[in-house]
Amino acid sequence: MGSFTSPGQCRKKTEKRKSWCHTAASNSEESRRAFALNHLNTQLFLVYFLLQLRLWYAPQPSAGGSTMQLIDIGVNLTNASFASQRQAVLDRAYAAGVDQLVLTGTSVEGSEQALQLCHELDDSAQRLFCTAGIHPHSASDWTGVTEKQLHALLKENRVRAVGECGLDFNRDFSPRPQQEKVLEAHLAMAVELQLPVFLHERDANQRLLDILRDYRDRLPAAVVHCFTGERTALFSYLDLDLHIGITGWICDERRGTHLHALVGNIPRGRLMLESDAPYLLPRSLRPKPKNGRNEPAYLPEVLREVALHRGESQEDLARHSTACARAFFDLPTVQPTEDENLQLC
Secondary structure: OOOOOOHHHHHHHHHHHHHHHHHHHHHHHHHHHHHHHHHHHHHHHHHHHHHHHHHHHOOOOOOOOOOOOEEEEEEOOOOHHHOOOHHHHHHHHHHOOEEEEEEOOOOHHHHHHHHHHHHHHOOOOOOEEEEEOOOHHHHHHOOHHHHHHHHHHOOOOOEEEEEEEEEEOOOOOOOHHHHHHHHHHHHHHHHHHOOOEEEEEEOOHHHHHHHHHOOHHHOOOEEEOOOOOOHHHHHHHHHOOOEEEEOHHHHOOOOOHHHOOOHHHOOOOOEEEOOOOOOOOOOOOOOOOOOOOOOHHHHHHHHHHHHHHHOOOHHHHHHHHHHHHHHHHOOOOOOOOHHHHHHHO
16 A cells, blocks of 8 residues: 655645756756857857957058059040049049049040149149040041140140050041051150050051050050950060050950950069949949949959959959059059048047
């Protein structure tokens, strides 16, 4: 026969079980809280550690506020699409780290306007410079008066290169013999004034080489602007000690992918970056601007794509391409203005 349990003993056992359950539940809740607190502390520590890494290894901001300094060697700021917005376009470029820009001149009138913009939009005389020349499309407009006007423009301090000049046998808007004549006139002025040349070439690689060879030893430097050619053309220009300008064409999945394998062959000291804005918006850019217009502020996208296919960091490419452009165009190092110094403080 089993042992008899009195009502009092039952109450005591029940109370003990309740007490044990309450204690166990309390301990379990405290454990959960402690685990959650430890987990939170671990996450906070990781976030703090990652932030410290970014602070330790991040490059110092440039005067314009970005972590990298870039030079856009070819922007068509005189284009009508920029009218009434030019200062805003420049402000966005500076904020993106594009500290200096070379405005492209493609006619006497356009070169004069580019020079005027340099003076009007850059009181510091250290951010905006320009080229002066006649585009091969307009070679038919060349006259003796044009030559004298261009020669005078090329003596201006803010004008740092002869061009855009060259040969365009793709559209042939001007007769080829006239294009060649005008190109040689540009090269002669570049030799006389010892200025670098900003070259345009489309479907005219061999003829351009033939003409350049007669002047190359007397020219200080020359850059093939907006290079889009094939391997043979690239090496023919490099063999002639020319510089190469790369634009958003390299970001075009339809027609620019051949450049992916080529950009790694351009030596340091010969590679420069350009937007060619408002043309050649990088197609890899996200998000794309609603107006579909390219701007110098998007040059970092060209930098990213070129760095990717050269196997370089963006910071390294920014350093050596900027140094190359600064030497080519004889540009000053940008010094922060008084307002920018106050912002940095």
